[in-house]
Amino acid sequence: MQAFAEAGEEISGLIVNFLQLCTLPLWGINKQLARKVNCRLAYCICSQMVALLEWWSGTECTLYTDPESYPFYGKENAIVILNHNFEIDFLCGWTFCERFGVLGSSKVLAKKELAYVPVIGWMWYFLEIVFCKRKWEEDHKTVVQSLQRLKDYPENFWFLLYCEGTRFTQKKHKISMEVAEKKGLPKLKYHLLPRTKGFCVTVQHLRGTVTAVYDSTLNFRNNQIPTLTGVLNGKKYNADLYVRRIPLDSIPENESECALWLHKLYQEKDELQEKYSLTGCFPGPTLTPPRRPWALLNWLFWIWLLLFPLCLILLQLFHSGSAFTVFTTVVLCFAASLGVRWMISQTEINKGSSYGNKEGQLNNNA
Ligand SMILES: CCCCC/C=C\C/C=C\CCCCCCCC(=O)SCCNC(=O)CCNC(=O)[C@H](O)C(C)(C)COP(=O)(O)OP(=O)(O)OC[C@H]1O[C@@H](n2cnc3c(N)ncnc32)[C@H](O)[C@@H]1OP(=O)(O)O
Numbered sequence: 001m002q003a004f005a006e007a008g009e010e011i012s013g014l015i016v017n018f019l020q021l022c023t024l025p026l027w028g029i030n031k032q033l034a035r036k037v038n039c040r041l042a043y044c045i046c047s048q049m050v051a052l053l054e055w056w057s058g059t060e061c062t063l064y065t066d067p068e069s070y071p072f073y074g075k076e077n078a079i080v081i082l083n084h085n086f087e088i089d090f091l092c093g094w095t096f097c098e099r100f101g102v103l104g105s106s107k108v109l110a111k112k113e114l115a116y117v118p119v120i121g122w123m124w125y126f127l128e129i130v131f132c133k134r135k136w137e138e139d140h141k142t143v144v145q146s147l148q149r150l151k152d153y154p155e156n157f158w159f160l161l162y163c164e165g166t167r168f169t170q171k172k173h174k175i176s177m178e179v180a181e182k183k184g185l186p187k188l189k190y191h192l193l194p195r196t197k198g199f200c201v202t203v204q205h206l207r208g209t210v211t212a213v214y215d216s217t218l219n220f221r222n223n224q225i226p227t228l229t230g231v232l233n234g235k236k237y238n239a240d241l242y243v244r245r246i247p248l249d250s251i252p253e254n255e256s257e258c259a260l261w262l263h264k265l266y267q268e269k270d271e272l273q274e275k276y277s278l279t280g281c282f283p284g285p286t287l288t289p290p291r292r293p294w295a296l297l298n299w300l301f302w303i304w305l306l307l308f309p310l311c312l313i314l315l316q317l318f319h320s321g322s323a324f325t326v327f328t329t330v331v332l333c334f335a336a337s338l339g340v341r342w343m344i345s346q347t348e349i350n351k352g353s354s355y356g357n358k359e360g361q362l363n364n365n366a
C-alpha cells in the first residue's frame with residue numbers, strides 16, 4: 001500500500017512536469033506569463049512536500065528574527081545564506097518560503113546532478129534554477145548567464161546559497177579547516193569554510209534586483225537528526241531558524257572585500273551556533289508565521305485526484321483475476337516506489353558527494 005501511495009505522489013509530480021512541458025510554446029509568446037504559470041505549477045510540487053512536513057509529520061518550525069525586518073519577508077527579492085548540516089534543511093527552507101508566499105518562485109544555486117532528479121530536478125529547469133558543476137572554471141560563464149536572466153523575474157524570489165557547497169561531515173570539516181589554516185583564516189567549529197566565488201558573483205550580478213541578504217541559521221532541538229524518511233514516516237521534529245536581514249548595499253562591491261565579508265559572516269554564524277549549543281535556543285524574539293492551509297489543500301486535491309481512482313483500478317485488477325495484469329501492476333508500483341526511494345536517497349548525507357574531501361579534489365563530484 002505504501003508503494004502504491006508513493007507511486008501516486010510521484011505520478012502527481014510527473015503530471016505537473018508534463019504540464020510544465022506544455023508551457024514551452026508560451027515562453028516564445030509571453031515569457032513573463034510563462035514564468036508566472038511555472039511558479040504556480042512548481043508550487044503544486046513543492047507544497048506537497050511542505051504539507052508532508054507541516055501537516056503529516058507535524059514538524060514545528062520556529063522563526064527567530066527582529067520585528068523591523070519581518071515586514072520585508074516575502075515582499076522583496078533576497079539572497080538567503082543557510083548552513084548545510086541537515087538532510088531536510090531545504091524542506092524547512094521551503095516551509096518558510098510557503099509561509100511568506102515565495103515557494104513557487106524560490107531559487108537556489110544547486111549542484112548540476114540535481115537537475116536530473118525526476119520531478120524536482122525537471123521542475124527546476126522551468127524555474128530557471130542556477131546549476132553549477134562546482135568547478136569554477138566551467139561554472140563561471142553559465143552561472144553568470146543564469147543570474148543575468150533573473151534580473152527581470154516577475155515574482156518576488158529568495159535565492160538560496162549554501163556557501164559551504166556541500167553537507168557538513170566530520171571529514172569535510174577537518175579538511176576545510178586545514179584550508180582555513182593555510183589561508184590564515186580563523187577556524188570554524190560548526191561550519192565548513194565557505195566557498196566565496198558563488199556568493200560574490202551572485203551579489204555582483206543581482207545587485208539592483210535583490211535588496212537584502214538573509215543570513216539564516218537552522219538548528220533542531222534536542223540534537224534531533226532529521227531525515228526525509230522520518231518525515232515520510234510521520235516523525236515530528238522541532239526546527240529553529242534564525243534570520244538576520246542585511247541590506248545588500250552594506251556588502252562590499254570589490255570581490256576580495258566581498259569574500260572577506262563572507263568569511264567574517266561565517267565566523268559570526270559560528271558564534272551564534274555556539275550560543276545555540278549552550279542555551280538550546282537562539283537569542284532574540286520569535287515571530288513565527290503560522291502555517292497556511294494552501295499546502296494542505298493542494299496535497300488533499302492530489303490525493304483525491306489520484307489515490308482514489310488508483311485504488312479503484314487496483315481493486316478492479318484484483319477482481320479481474322488476470323494474473324498477468326495483477327503482476328504487471330504490482331511490478332509498476334514497485335518500480336515507481338524504487339524511483340521515489342532513489343530520490344529520497346539524494347537527500348541522505350551518507351550518500352553525499354566527495355566534494356570537499358581531499359580524495360575528491362581530483363575527481364570533484366564523483
Ligand atoms: C529563510 C530560509 C529559506 C530559504 C529557502 C529558499 C529557497 C529554497 C529553494 C530551493 C531549495 C532547494 C534546495 C536544493 C539544495 C541543493 C543545494 C546544493 O546543490 S549545494 C551545492 C551547490 N552549491 C554550491 O556549491 C554553492 C556554494 N559554492 C560556491 O559558491 C562555489 O564557489 C562554486 C560557485 C560552486 C564554485 O566552486 P569551486 O569549488 O569550483 O570553486 P571555489 O573557488 O569556490 O573553490 C576553490 C577555493 O576553495 C578553496 N578550497 C579548497 N578546498 C576547500 C575546502 N575543502 N573547503 C573550503 N575551501 C576549499 C580553494 O583553496 C580555493 O580557494 P581560492 O578561492 O582562494 O582560490
Ligand SMILES: CCCCCCCCCCCCCCCCCC(=O)OC[C@@H](O)COP(=O)(O)O
Pocket residue numbers: 009010012013044045048049087090111114117119120162165166167168340343344346347351352353354355
Ligand atoms: C510531488 C511530490 C513527489 C514526492 C516524492 C516523494 C519524495 C521525494 C523527495 C525527493 C526530494 C529530492 C530533493 C533533492 C534536494 C536535495 C538537496 C540536497 O540536500 O542536496 C545536497 C547538496 O546540497 C549538496 O550535496 P553533497 O555535496 O552534500 O552531496
